[in-house]
Amino acid sequence: xxxxxxxxxMDSYEGQEVNITCSHNNIATNDYITWYxxxxxxxxxxxxxxxxxxxxxxxxxxxxxxxxxxxxLSLPRVSLSDTAVYYCLVGxxxxxxxxxxxxxxxxxxxxx
Amino acid sequence: DVKVTQSSRYLVKRTGEKVFxxxxxxxxxxxxxxxxxDPGLGLRLIYFSYDVKMKEKxxxxxxxxxxxxxKERFSLILESASTNQTSMYLxxxxxxxxxxxxxxxxxxxxx
Numbered sequence: 001x002x003x004x005x006x007x008x009x010m011d012s013y014e015g016q017e018v019n020i021t022c023s024h025n026n027i028a029t030n031d032y033i034t035w036y037x038x039x040x041x042x043x044x045x046x047x048x049x050x051x052x053x054x055x056x057x058x059x060x061x062x063x064x065x066x067x068x069x070x071x072x073l074s075l076p077r078v079s080l081s082d083t084a085v086y087y088c089l090v091g092x093x094x095x096x097x098x099x100x101x102x103x104x105x106x107x108x109x110x111x112x
Numbered sequence: 113d114v115k116v117t118q119s120s121r122y123l124v125k126r127t128g129e130k131v132f133x134x135x136x137x138x139x140x141x142x143x144x145x146x147x148x149x150d151p152g153l154g155l156r157l158i159y160f161s162y163d164v165k166m167k168e169k170x171x172x173x174x175x176x177x178x179x180x181x182x183k184e185r186f187s188l189i190l191e192s193a194s195t196n197q198t199s200m201y202l203x204x205x206x207x208x209x210x211x212x213x214x215x216x217x218x219x220x221x222x223x
Contacts, residue, residue, distance in 0.1 A: 041216075
């Protein structure tokens with residue numbers, strides 16, 4: 001079973017800001033939170049990673065509260081090309097060392 | 113740029129056949145991963161490897177085995193393919209545990 005929880009789908013219009021939240025109650029002390037983007041018929045690609053507070057790059061921002069039990073990916077002014085599935089990845093301290101858990105992903109649809 | 117390649121984009125096999133899926137990365141990464149992706153289930157980890165000849169089971173290892181004889185190559189083996197193994201198979205590699213670089217995927221159909 002996945003150890004993260006995300007909304008299954010979201011819809012947005014072009015130009016709006018989109019926020020996607022991921023819950024990860026069992027995050028380990030040393031784990032980072034990483035988000036990936038996947039277009040149809042392609043493998044996922046890394047978009048942003050953070051440990052706490054806020055991280056921003058040219059693509060997105062990532063907000064992480066002090067308890068780190070959730071994170072929010074923020075996409076400013078989305079365009080049609082941002083239509084994709086977004087995955088949240090965190091470590092899992094309930095299994096041995098290298099267990100990795102992807103969320104089931106959030107399917108974002110951006111329309112004109 | 114990291115490049116992860118997979119031997120086939122599309123593959124059709126028959127029930128009971130032995131199937132090999134090959135993955136090669138060119139960035140000297142220690143870690144390599146095999147996932148399968150099915151509608152509504154997201155990415156599920158089958159096996160991963162953190163060094164040559166080392167492997168660890170993921171969430172759904174049943175029906176699969178892996179081989180890592182060289183650092184750059186990680187193979188997924190279906191000893192006797194079954195129809196419920198029809199899926200998209202994705203390979204990834206990483207230096208750090210979390211930042212993974214994915215290949216384009218192999219869509220396997222088992223008839």
